[in-house]
Amino acid sequence: MDAKFIMSGLDAMVENPRCELEHKTPFELLVAVILSAQCTDKRVNAVTRELFKTHNTPSDFASMPLGELEQKIHSCGFYHNKAKAIISASRDILERFGGAVPNNFDDLLTLAGVGRKTANVVIAVAFGGDAFAVDTHVLRVSNRLGIVKTRDPNKCEEKLCAFFPKNKWSKLHYQMVLFGRYTCKAIKPECARCLFNRECPDSRV
Numbered sequence: 001m002d003a004k005f006i007m008s009g010l011d012a013m014v015e016n017p018r019c020e021l022e023h024k025t026p027f028e029l030l031v032a033v034i035l036s037a038q039c040t041d042k043r044v045n046a047v048t049r050e051l052f053k054t055h056n057t058p059s060d061f062a063s064m065p066l067g068e069l070e071q072k073i074h075s076c077g078f079y080h081n082k083a084k085a086i087i088s089a090s091r092d093i094l095e096r097f098g099g100a101v102p103n104n105f106d107d108l109l110t111l112a113g114v115g116r117k118t119a120n121v122v123i124a125v126a127f128g129g130d131a132f133a134v135d136t137h138v139l140r141v142s143n144r145l146g147i148v149k150t151r152d153p154n155k156c157e158e159k160l161c162a163f164f165p166k167n168k169w170s171k172l173h174y175q176m177v178l179f180g181r182y183t184c185k186a187i188k189p190e191c192a193r194c195l196f197n198r199e200c201p202d203s204r205v
């Protein structure tokens, strides 16, 4: 399957790709993405809807006691590390970036708890940049479609960026996330209703 075929198939199956993490500012998005590791967007949204009523700026979190934040985000899992990352990133943003989330990849990567996936999502969604974030869905779908053969998200990102046109990266990221979440699921992918099922090397029909 070439890039054009995959893009037209995804356009037909995932018409309105968008970030399902609720946020109003780049900082809220950053917090939501940190919370989303190993957790569903639905759970994160339920937590941030309450959390952001009282805390939604770097200053709010920089001075927040760790235990209080842990309690508020407990249901997202890995709450100790996530709370530490949010507080440290908030302090970094205040001390080194004047209180604003940096809008470039290299600076984002210097923040606590921010890896390539998080930085790419923030660049693409909050700042409208071209970025290809590779999460578990993107990695699985890319392997099943035969675009890559790797479990390494960084190698997958590199290949995807070379395979698809740059101005489509952000859109394709969300199409692949939603396609992986609702059709090409980890367990029991719905191959019978997938438009790639004749060409896909991993098709189960």
Ligand code: SF4
Pocket: 144, 145, 183, 184, 185, 189, 190, 191, 194, 195, 196, 197, 198, 200, 201, 202, 203, 204
């Ligand atoms: S045919 Fe099945 S395994 Fe292949 S991309 Fe479609 S849903 Fe995924």
